[in-house]
Amino acid sequence: MKVFKALTIAGSDSGGGAGIQADVKTFQELGVYGMTAITAITAQNTTGVQGVYPLSVEGIAKQIDSIGTDLTPDAVKTGMLFNSEIIKVVAEKITQYQWSNLVIDPVMIAKGGSPLLQAEAIEALKDYLLPIATVITPNIPEAEVISGIKITNLSERKEAAKLIYNLGAKNVMIKGGHEETDQMIDLLYDGNRFFQFESKRIATKNTHGTGCTFSAAITAELAKGKNIVDSISVAKHFIQAAIEDDLRIGTGHGPTNHWAYNKRGALCK
Numbered sequence: 001m002k003v004f005k006a007l008t009i010a011g012s013d014s015g016g017g018a019g020i021q022a023d024v025k026t027f028q029e030l031g032v033y034g035m036t037a038i039t040a041i042t043a044q045n046t047t048g049v050q051g052v053y054p055l056s057v058e059g060i061a062k063q064i065d066s067i068g069t070d071l072t073p074d075a076v077k078t079g080m081l082f083n084s085e086i087i088k089v090v091a092e093k094i095t096q097y098q099w100s101n102l103v104i105d106p107v108m109i110a111k112g113g114s115p116l117l118q119a120e121a122i123e124a125l126k127d128y129l130l131p132i133a134t135v136i137t138p139n140i141p142e143a144e145v146i147s148g149i150k151i152t153n154l155s156e157r158k159e160a161a162k163l164i165y166n167l168g169a170k171n172v173m174i175k176g177g178h179e180e181t182d183q184m185i186d187l188l189y190d191g192n193r194f195f196q197f198e199s200k201r202i203a204t205k206n207t208h209g210t211g212c213t214f215s216a217a218i219t220a221e222l223a224k225g226k227n228i229v230d231s232i233s234v235a236k237h238f239i240q241a242a243i244e245d246d247l248r249i250g251t252g253h254g255p256t257n258h259w260a261y262n263k264r265g266a267l268c269k
């Protein structure tokens, strides 16, 4: 039996709803063996981020080397990378090991406003990671920062996607979670065409970790050999089920339910 393997290079969320924890849960639910390289530890729960503790560049490089010299991932995703030094070493290692199927979730700010990427790191993200990305998955505020333009409607989102594509990413997926519309539209640009992935907005405050979960699901499907459109299609069903079945735990923004997709069985697949 072929074992599909995915690596996440991201921060730890002690509350378990986002970051490395959301990624590994998603990989597991989608039948993919999960591996991790932790970039930073956050003290975090459903009410927000109480502390951020980045790991040393040496410690991050060592974790990636441990995987690179023994286990070859079929797909890799990055999440919280915190600063430009971390971004550089991560890009260097991914290039050294010639890993493909790279999903970049350009995590910048946690729900509640805590910065998870320093402002000085934006240029490094563009210079080192975008050129090797199979797909980058910004939300609308992140897409505004990377593209340098304001996004207030779908046509501006398309313009931003083209600008980000021109920085080197092979595919650009600008998520629609931050729009106020009833219909949730995630927009993919592959350099030639736009694809829209649509779903109904779910009225809930329990959306902690939606971006991490969505990009981890894309990574898992790429690891299995699916193409980008089919991978996003599964990820969209996965996140919709996870939000619909939200977990009402904690006093703030609760996490999504990572086992909802499988609980529903073939009906939602």
Ligand SMILES: Nc1ncnc2c1ncn2[C@@H]1O[C@H](COP(=O)(O)OP(=O)(O)O)[C@@H](O)[C@H]1O
Pocket (backbone or CB within 6 Å): 138, 139, 140, 175, 176, 177, 178, 184, 185, 186, 199, 200, 201, 202, 203, 204, 207, 209, 210, 211, 212, 214, 236, 239, 240, 243
């Ligand atoms: N209230 C919601 N109802 C349905 N889907 C949502 C909702 N909020 C977010 N999503 C979906 O979750 C995914 C993550 O989107 P988004 O919230 O924009 O990312 P981030 O967590 O990075 O800010 C996207 O597929 C988006 O469409």
Ligand SMILES: Cc1ncc(COP(=O)(O)OP(=O)(O)O)c(N)n1
Pocket (backbone or CB within 6 Å): 010, 011, 012, 013, 018, 019, 020, 042, 044, 079, 080, 107, 109, 110, 111, 116, 207, 208, 209, 210, 211, 212, 213
């Ligand atoms: C450690 C860590 N990494 C990433 C995030 C951001 O996750 P996201 O999926 O964008 O969810 P919210 O923060 O918007 O709930 C995080 N919070 N922590």
